[in-house]
Amino acid sequence: MRVLFTPLPASSHFFNLVPLAWALRAAGHEVRVAICPNMVSMVTGAGLTAVPVGDELDLISLAARNKLVLGNGVAFDEGRRPELFDELLSINSGRDMDAVEQLHLVDDRSLDDLMGFAEKWQPDLVVWDAMVCSGPVVAQALGVRHVRMLVALDVSGWLRSGFLEYLESKPPEQRVDPLGAWLGAKLSKFGATFDEEIVTGQATIDPVSSWMRLPVDLDYISMRFVPYNGPAVVPEWLREPPTKPRVCVTRGLTKRQQSRVAEQWEGEAQEQAMVETLLRGAAGLDVEVIATLSGGEVREMGELPPNVRVHEYVPLNELLESCSAIIHHGSTTTQETATVNGVPQLILPGTFWDESRRAELLADRGAGLVLDRATFTEDDVRRQLARLLDEPSFAANAALIRGEIEENPSPHDIVARLEKLVAEGKNRRAGKSDGHL
Incomplete structure (x- = not known):
């Protein structure tokens, strides 16, 4: 199968994906990594094939200007307080959406480049960094399977599930979902519609120890963390x-x-x-x-x-x-x-x-x-x-x-799980085309 990775262009996030990409290559699958042009050497230095998309991006400088997207000491023990989501709603629907868009890499240039490549290459699976929503947008538009890859605790899933509960508590006329509307607009450009899988994936690969996992009701695929620090020489x-x-x-x-x-x-x-x-x-x-x-x-x-x-x-x-x-x-x-x-x-x-x-x-x-x-x-x-x-x-x-x-499954061990996920998706599409589903 063909697997397209869409990492956040930061070394720690990309390094987190490398052992799984290697495992898929070793199992005989084709792998491509879509990344901004100034990070191509990071991908090729790991022995993987890079696909430049979008413009050059200085992610660290952007993060330095906008701490919101990366989170700022979320007080988990205090629970998902309503005022937290009032603040998120205000921010995400206001002046900071440009920064959110840049950090989630769903700007029009990178999305168009990614879609252009994916339409020609036709991936069977998209593995996307939890902070890069262009991956699931392209997967949804093409009708291919996609999984989210965590690099830390699933704060995104935890916040999203709480936000949806928060919306349910509001009168219908006040149920505004800026993130859903924003991603829905991106999807409509390609004739697709928004669903929650765009935010949380059809499954989530979790390389962090399961005893640390936040209480979120999602389909998690545990994977042993395998350290990769980049090309290295032992002094x-x-x-x-x-x-x-x-x-x-x-x-x-x-x-x-x-x-x-x-x-x-x-x-x-x-x-x-x-x-x-x-x-x-x-x-x-x-x-x-x-x-x-x-x-x-x-x-x-x-x-x-x-x-x-x-x-x-x-x-x-x-x-x-x-x-x-x-x-x-x-x-x-x-x-x-x-x-x-x-x-x-x-x-x-x-x-x-x-x-x-x-x-x-x-x-x-x-x-x-x-x-x-x-x-x-x-x-x-x-x-x-x-x-x-x-x-x-x-x-x-x-x-x-x-x-x-x-004792946790290695990257090699979960390849079969991903192959099964892709096969199930192909069977489902075949069934729909035959009129059985």
């Missing part, structure tokens, strides 16, 4: 075992990309100060600290302690095989890579999407600890890191979770 120093406990301190690729647009990224100076606090706090112990930072970030910090080694880039999965702990900002890719390596984690969660929620859930399982962004100090870092290293329960619980993950 010589990493081939030798550490002489002291090794601790990784990282912001992750996305956070570092954000720093490149610091003039647009609100609070970047504060983020830099937090990283320095993490580094100096960790260095207060008798450990080897490996920090993945850019030269510019390091220059801002001045002289660092002698047990801190800074590298522009180290493949995270390979590095964590030798680490006793990791300190990071809570991105899904970083947290899940540490989890599959059984490494205890000290997390300073960011304010986007689900970062705080995932950090808290990991701490509840006894495999990590969480720092308070508003109050943490070097002493807090040193004390919490010492607990992770000295108390055996953290490593034991991290190993337990790693074992659970290894």
Whole structure:
């Protein structure tokens, strides 16, 4: 079968799709990845075939200007409060729709390019990033099967189900669905109509641990998270075992990309100060600290302690095989890579999407600890890191979770499920053409 992937053009989102794309190729299926032109090399560097669509897009700069779409610390424990949806309704129907459209990549240029390619190539399946609605729009218009791919907790599905409940509570004349109307207009251009599958998929591939899953009534396909950090070379120093406990301190690729647009990224100076606090706090112990930072970030910090080694880039999965702990900002890719390596984690969660929620859930399982962004100090870092290293329960619980993950279906294992989904779709269309359905 032919499978078309439509990732969000950010490294963490694309890297999340790569193991499944490889699994499909290894099973003999054709794979194409539709991406904005300036991200083509990221796709080809992963050994996959890219299809440029739309205009060049600086996603990080766009995200820096518009935090709404990425979420801003959703308070899950407070429930889906009506005022949350009042705010979403106001925003999504107002002045910010242009930014929403750009981030969901359903602008007319990219959508036309994607449809033009898909009409000629005729995919059997579209696998779309949960933040890229052009994928399901094209799939719906062509009548092909499509599945959504998560890169974090299903905040989109959680919010959408709550929003629909919220609309039901309103009088009929007040039941306005800006997202449905907006996507419906895009679909009408191709003679198709909107349904909820455009937002939540005909099925949802979930690579995040199922015990973290939000309570949403959808068809989820669990898939083991397989780390991919991009093309990499294992440096010589990493081939030798550490002489002291090794601790990784990282912001992750996305956070570092954000720093490149610091003039647009609100609070970047504060983020830099937090990283320095993490580094100096960790260095207060008798450990080897490996920090993945850019030269510019390091220059801002001045002289660092002698047990801190800074590298522009180290493949995270390979590095964590030798680490006793990791300190990071809570991105899904970083947290899940540490989890599959059984490494205890000290997390300073960011304010986007689900970062705080995932950090808290990991701490509840006894495999990590969480720092308070508003109050943490070097002493807090040193004390919490010492607990992770000295108390055996953290490593034991991290190993337990790693074992659970290894029991989940691999990308290879779910290929058959996707083949069945496509076959069912073809049978349904054949039945309709014969007048039986």
